[in-house]
Amino acid sequence: MIVEIPGVFSPQEAQVLVEKLRATSWIDGKITAGAQSQRVKHNRQLDGDNPLGREIGDEIINRLAKDAVFMSAALPKRIYPPLFNRYGMGESFGFHIDNAVRGIRASRERVRTDLSATLFLSDPDSYDGGELVIRDTYGEQRVKLKAGSMILYPGSSVHKVEPVTRGERMASFFWIESLVRDDAQRSVLLDMDVAIQRLTQQEASEESLVQLTGCYHNLLRMWADC
Numbered sequence: 001m002i003v004e005i006p007g008v009f010s011p012q013e014a015q016v017l018v019e020k021l022r023a024t025s026w027i028d029g030k031i032t033a034g035a036q037s038q039r040v041k042h043n044r045q046l047d048g049d050n051p052l053g054r055e056i057g058d059e060i061i062n063r064l065a066k067d068a069v070f071m072s073a074a075l076p077k078r079i080y081p082p083l084f085n086r087y088g089m090g091e092s093f094g095f096h097i098d099n100a101v102r103g104i105r106a107s108r109e110r111v112r113t114d115l116s117a118t119l120f121l122s123d124p125d126s127y128d129g130g131e132l133v134i135r136d137t138y139g140e141q142r143v144k145l146k147a148g149s150m151i152l153y154p155g156s157s158v159h160k161v162e163p164v165t166r167g168e169r170m171a172s173f174f175w176i177e178s179l180v181r182d183d184a185q186r187s188v189l190l191d192m193d194v195a196i197q198r199l200t201q202q203e204a205s206e207e208s209l210v211q212l213t214g215c216y217h218n219l220l221r222m223w224a225d226c
Contacts, residue, residue, distance in 0.1 A: 003073045004151055008067065008148055008149065009148035015123065018121050018147075022170070024050060024052050027047050028044065028045075029043040040160075043086060043093055044085065045085050048105050056172070060172060073186070075179040075224075077179045078177040083174060084170070084172050085172075085173060086168065087161060089165065091163065095160040097157070098175065101113065102175060111176075112181065113155035114154070114155050115155055116155045117153075117175070118151050118172070120144070120146070122168060124146055127167030128164070129163050129165040129166070132160075133159060133160050135158045155175060180223045182223065189219060192215065
C-alpha cells in the first residue's frame with residue numbers, strides 16, 4: 001500500500017525549511033547506512049543530534065498527529081524521529097531495503113519499520129532526477145511530489161532514489177511502527193475507514209454506519225499489536 005499524504009507543509013513553508021536546512025552543516029549519509037546500503041548510498045544527511053533537525057522533526061510529527069489520512073493509513077504506534085537527507089548533482093541511493101528494526105539514538109526504544117515515509121521539501125521544478133522508485137506488486141512506482149507532501153509505503157519495499165542531474169533534492173525520511181504490522185490488513189482497515197467517512201458525509205443510515213464502524217473496530221481489535 002502506497003499512500004500520498006498531501007500538504008503536510010505548504011510549498012511556501014517547505015521553501016523556508018529548505019533555506020534553513022541549507023545553511024546548517026551536513027555529514028556523509030553512509031554513517032547511518034547498513035552494510036549493504038553503504039555500497040549504494042551517495043548522499044548527505046543532517047546529524048541526528050542537530051537542533052534544527054530535531055525542531056523540524058518535532059513539527060512534522062505534530063502535524064501528522066492531526067492529519068486524518070496519515071493516522072488512518074499508518075495507525076502509528078511509534079514514530080522514529082525524522083531525519084533529513086540532501087542529494088546534489090550525481091548523488092543517488094541505489095536499490096536497497098530498510099532495516100527491519102531501528103534503535104532510537106540515546107534511547108533504549110526500538111522502532112519496527114512497518115512503514116517508510118519520505119517528506120519532499122524541495123520544489124520539484126528546482127531539480128531533475130531524484131525520483132523515489134518503489135518496487136511493489138505492480139512493478140516500479142516512481143514518486144516525485146510537490147514540496148511539503150509525503151509518501152507512505154511499506155518498509156519491506158525495495159526502493160531507491162534516482163541520481164539528481166540538476167539542482168538539489170532535500171527531504172525528510174523516517175519510519176513508523178504501526179499498531180497493525182501487516183500491510184494487507186492495514187489496507188483493508190484504510191478502505192473501511194474511508195468508506196465510513198464517505199457514507200457519513202452522504203448521511204447514510206445510522207444503523208448501517210454503526211454496523212460498519214463496529215466491523216472496523218472489531219478487525220482492529222483482532223489485528224492490533226498494542
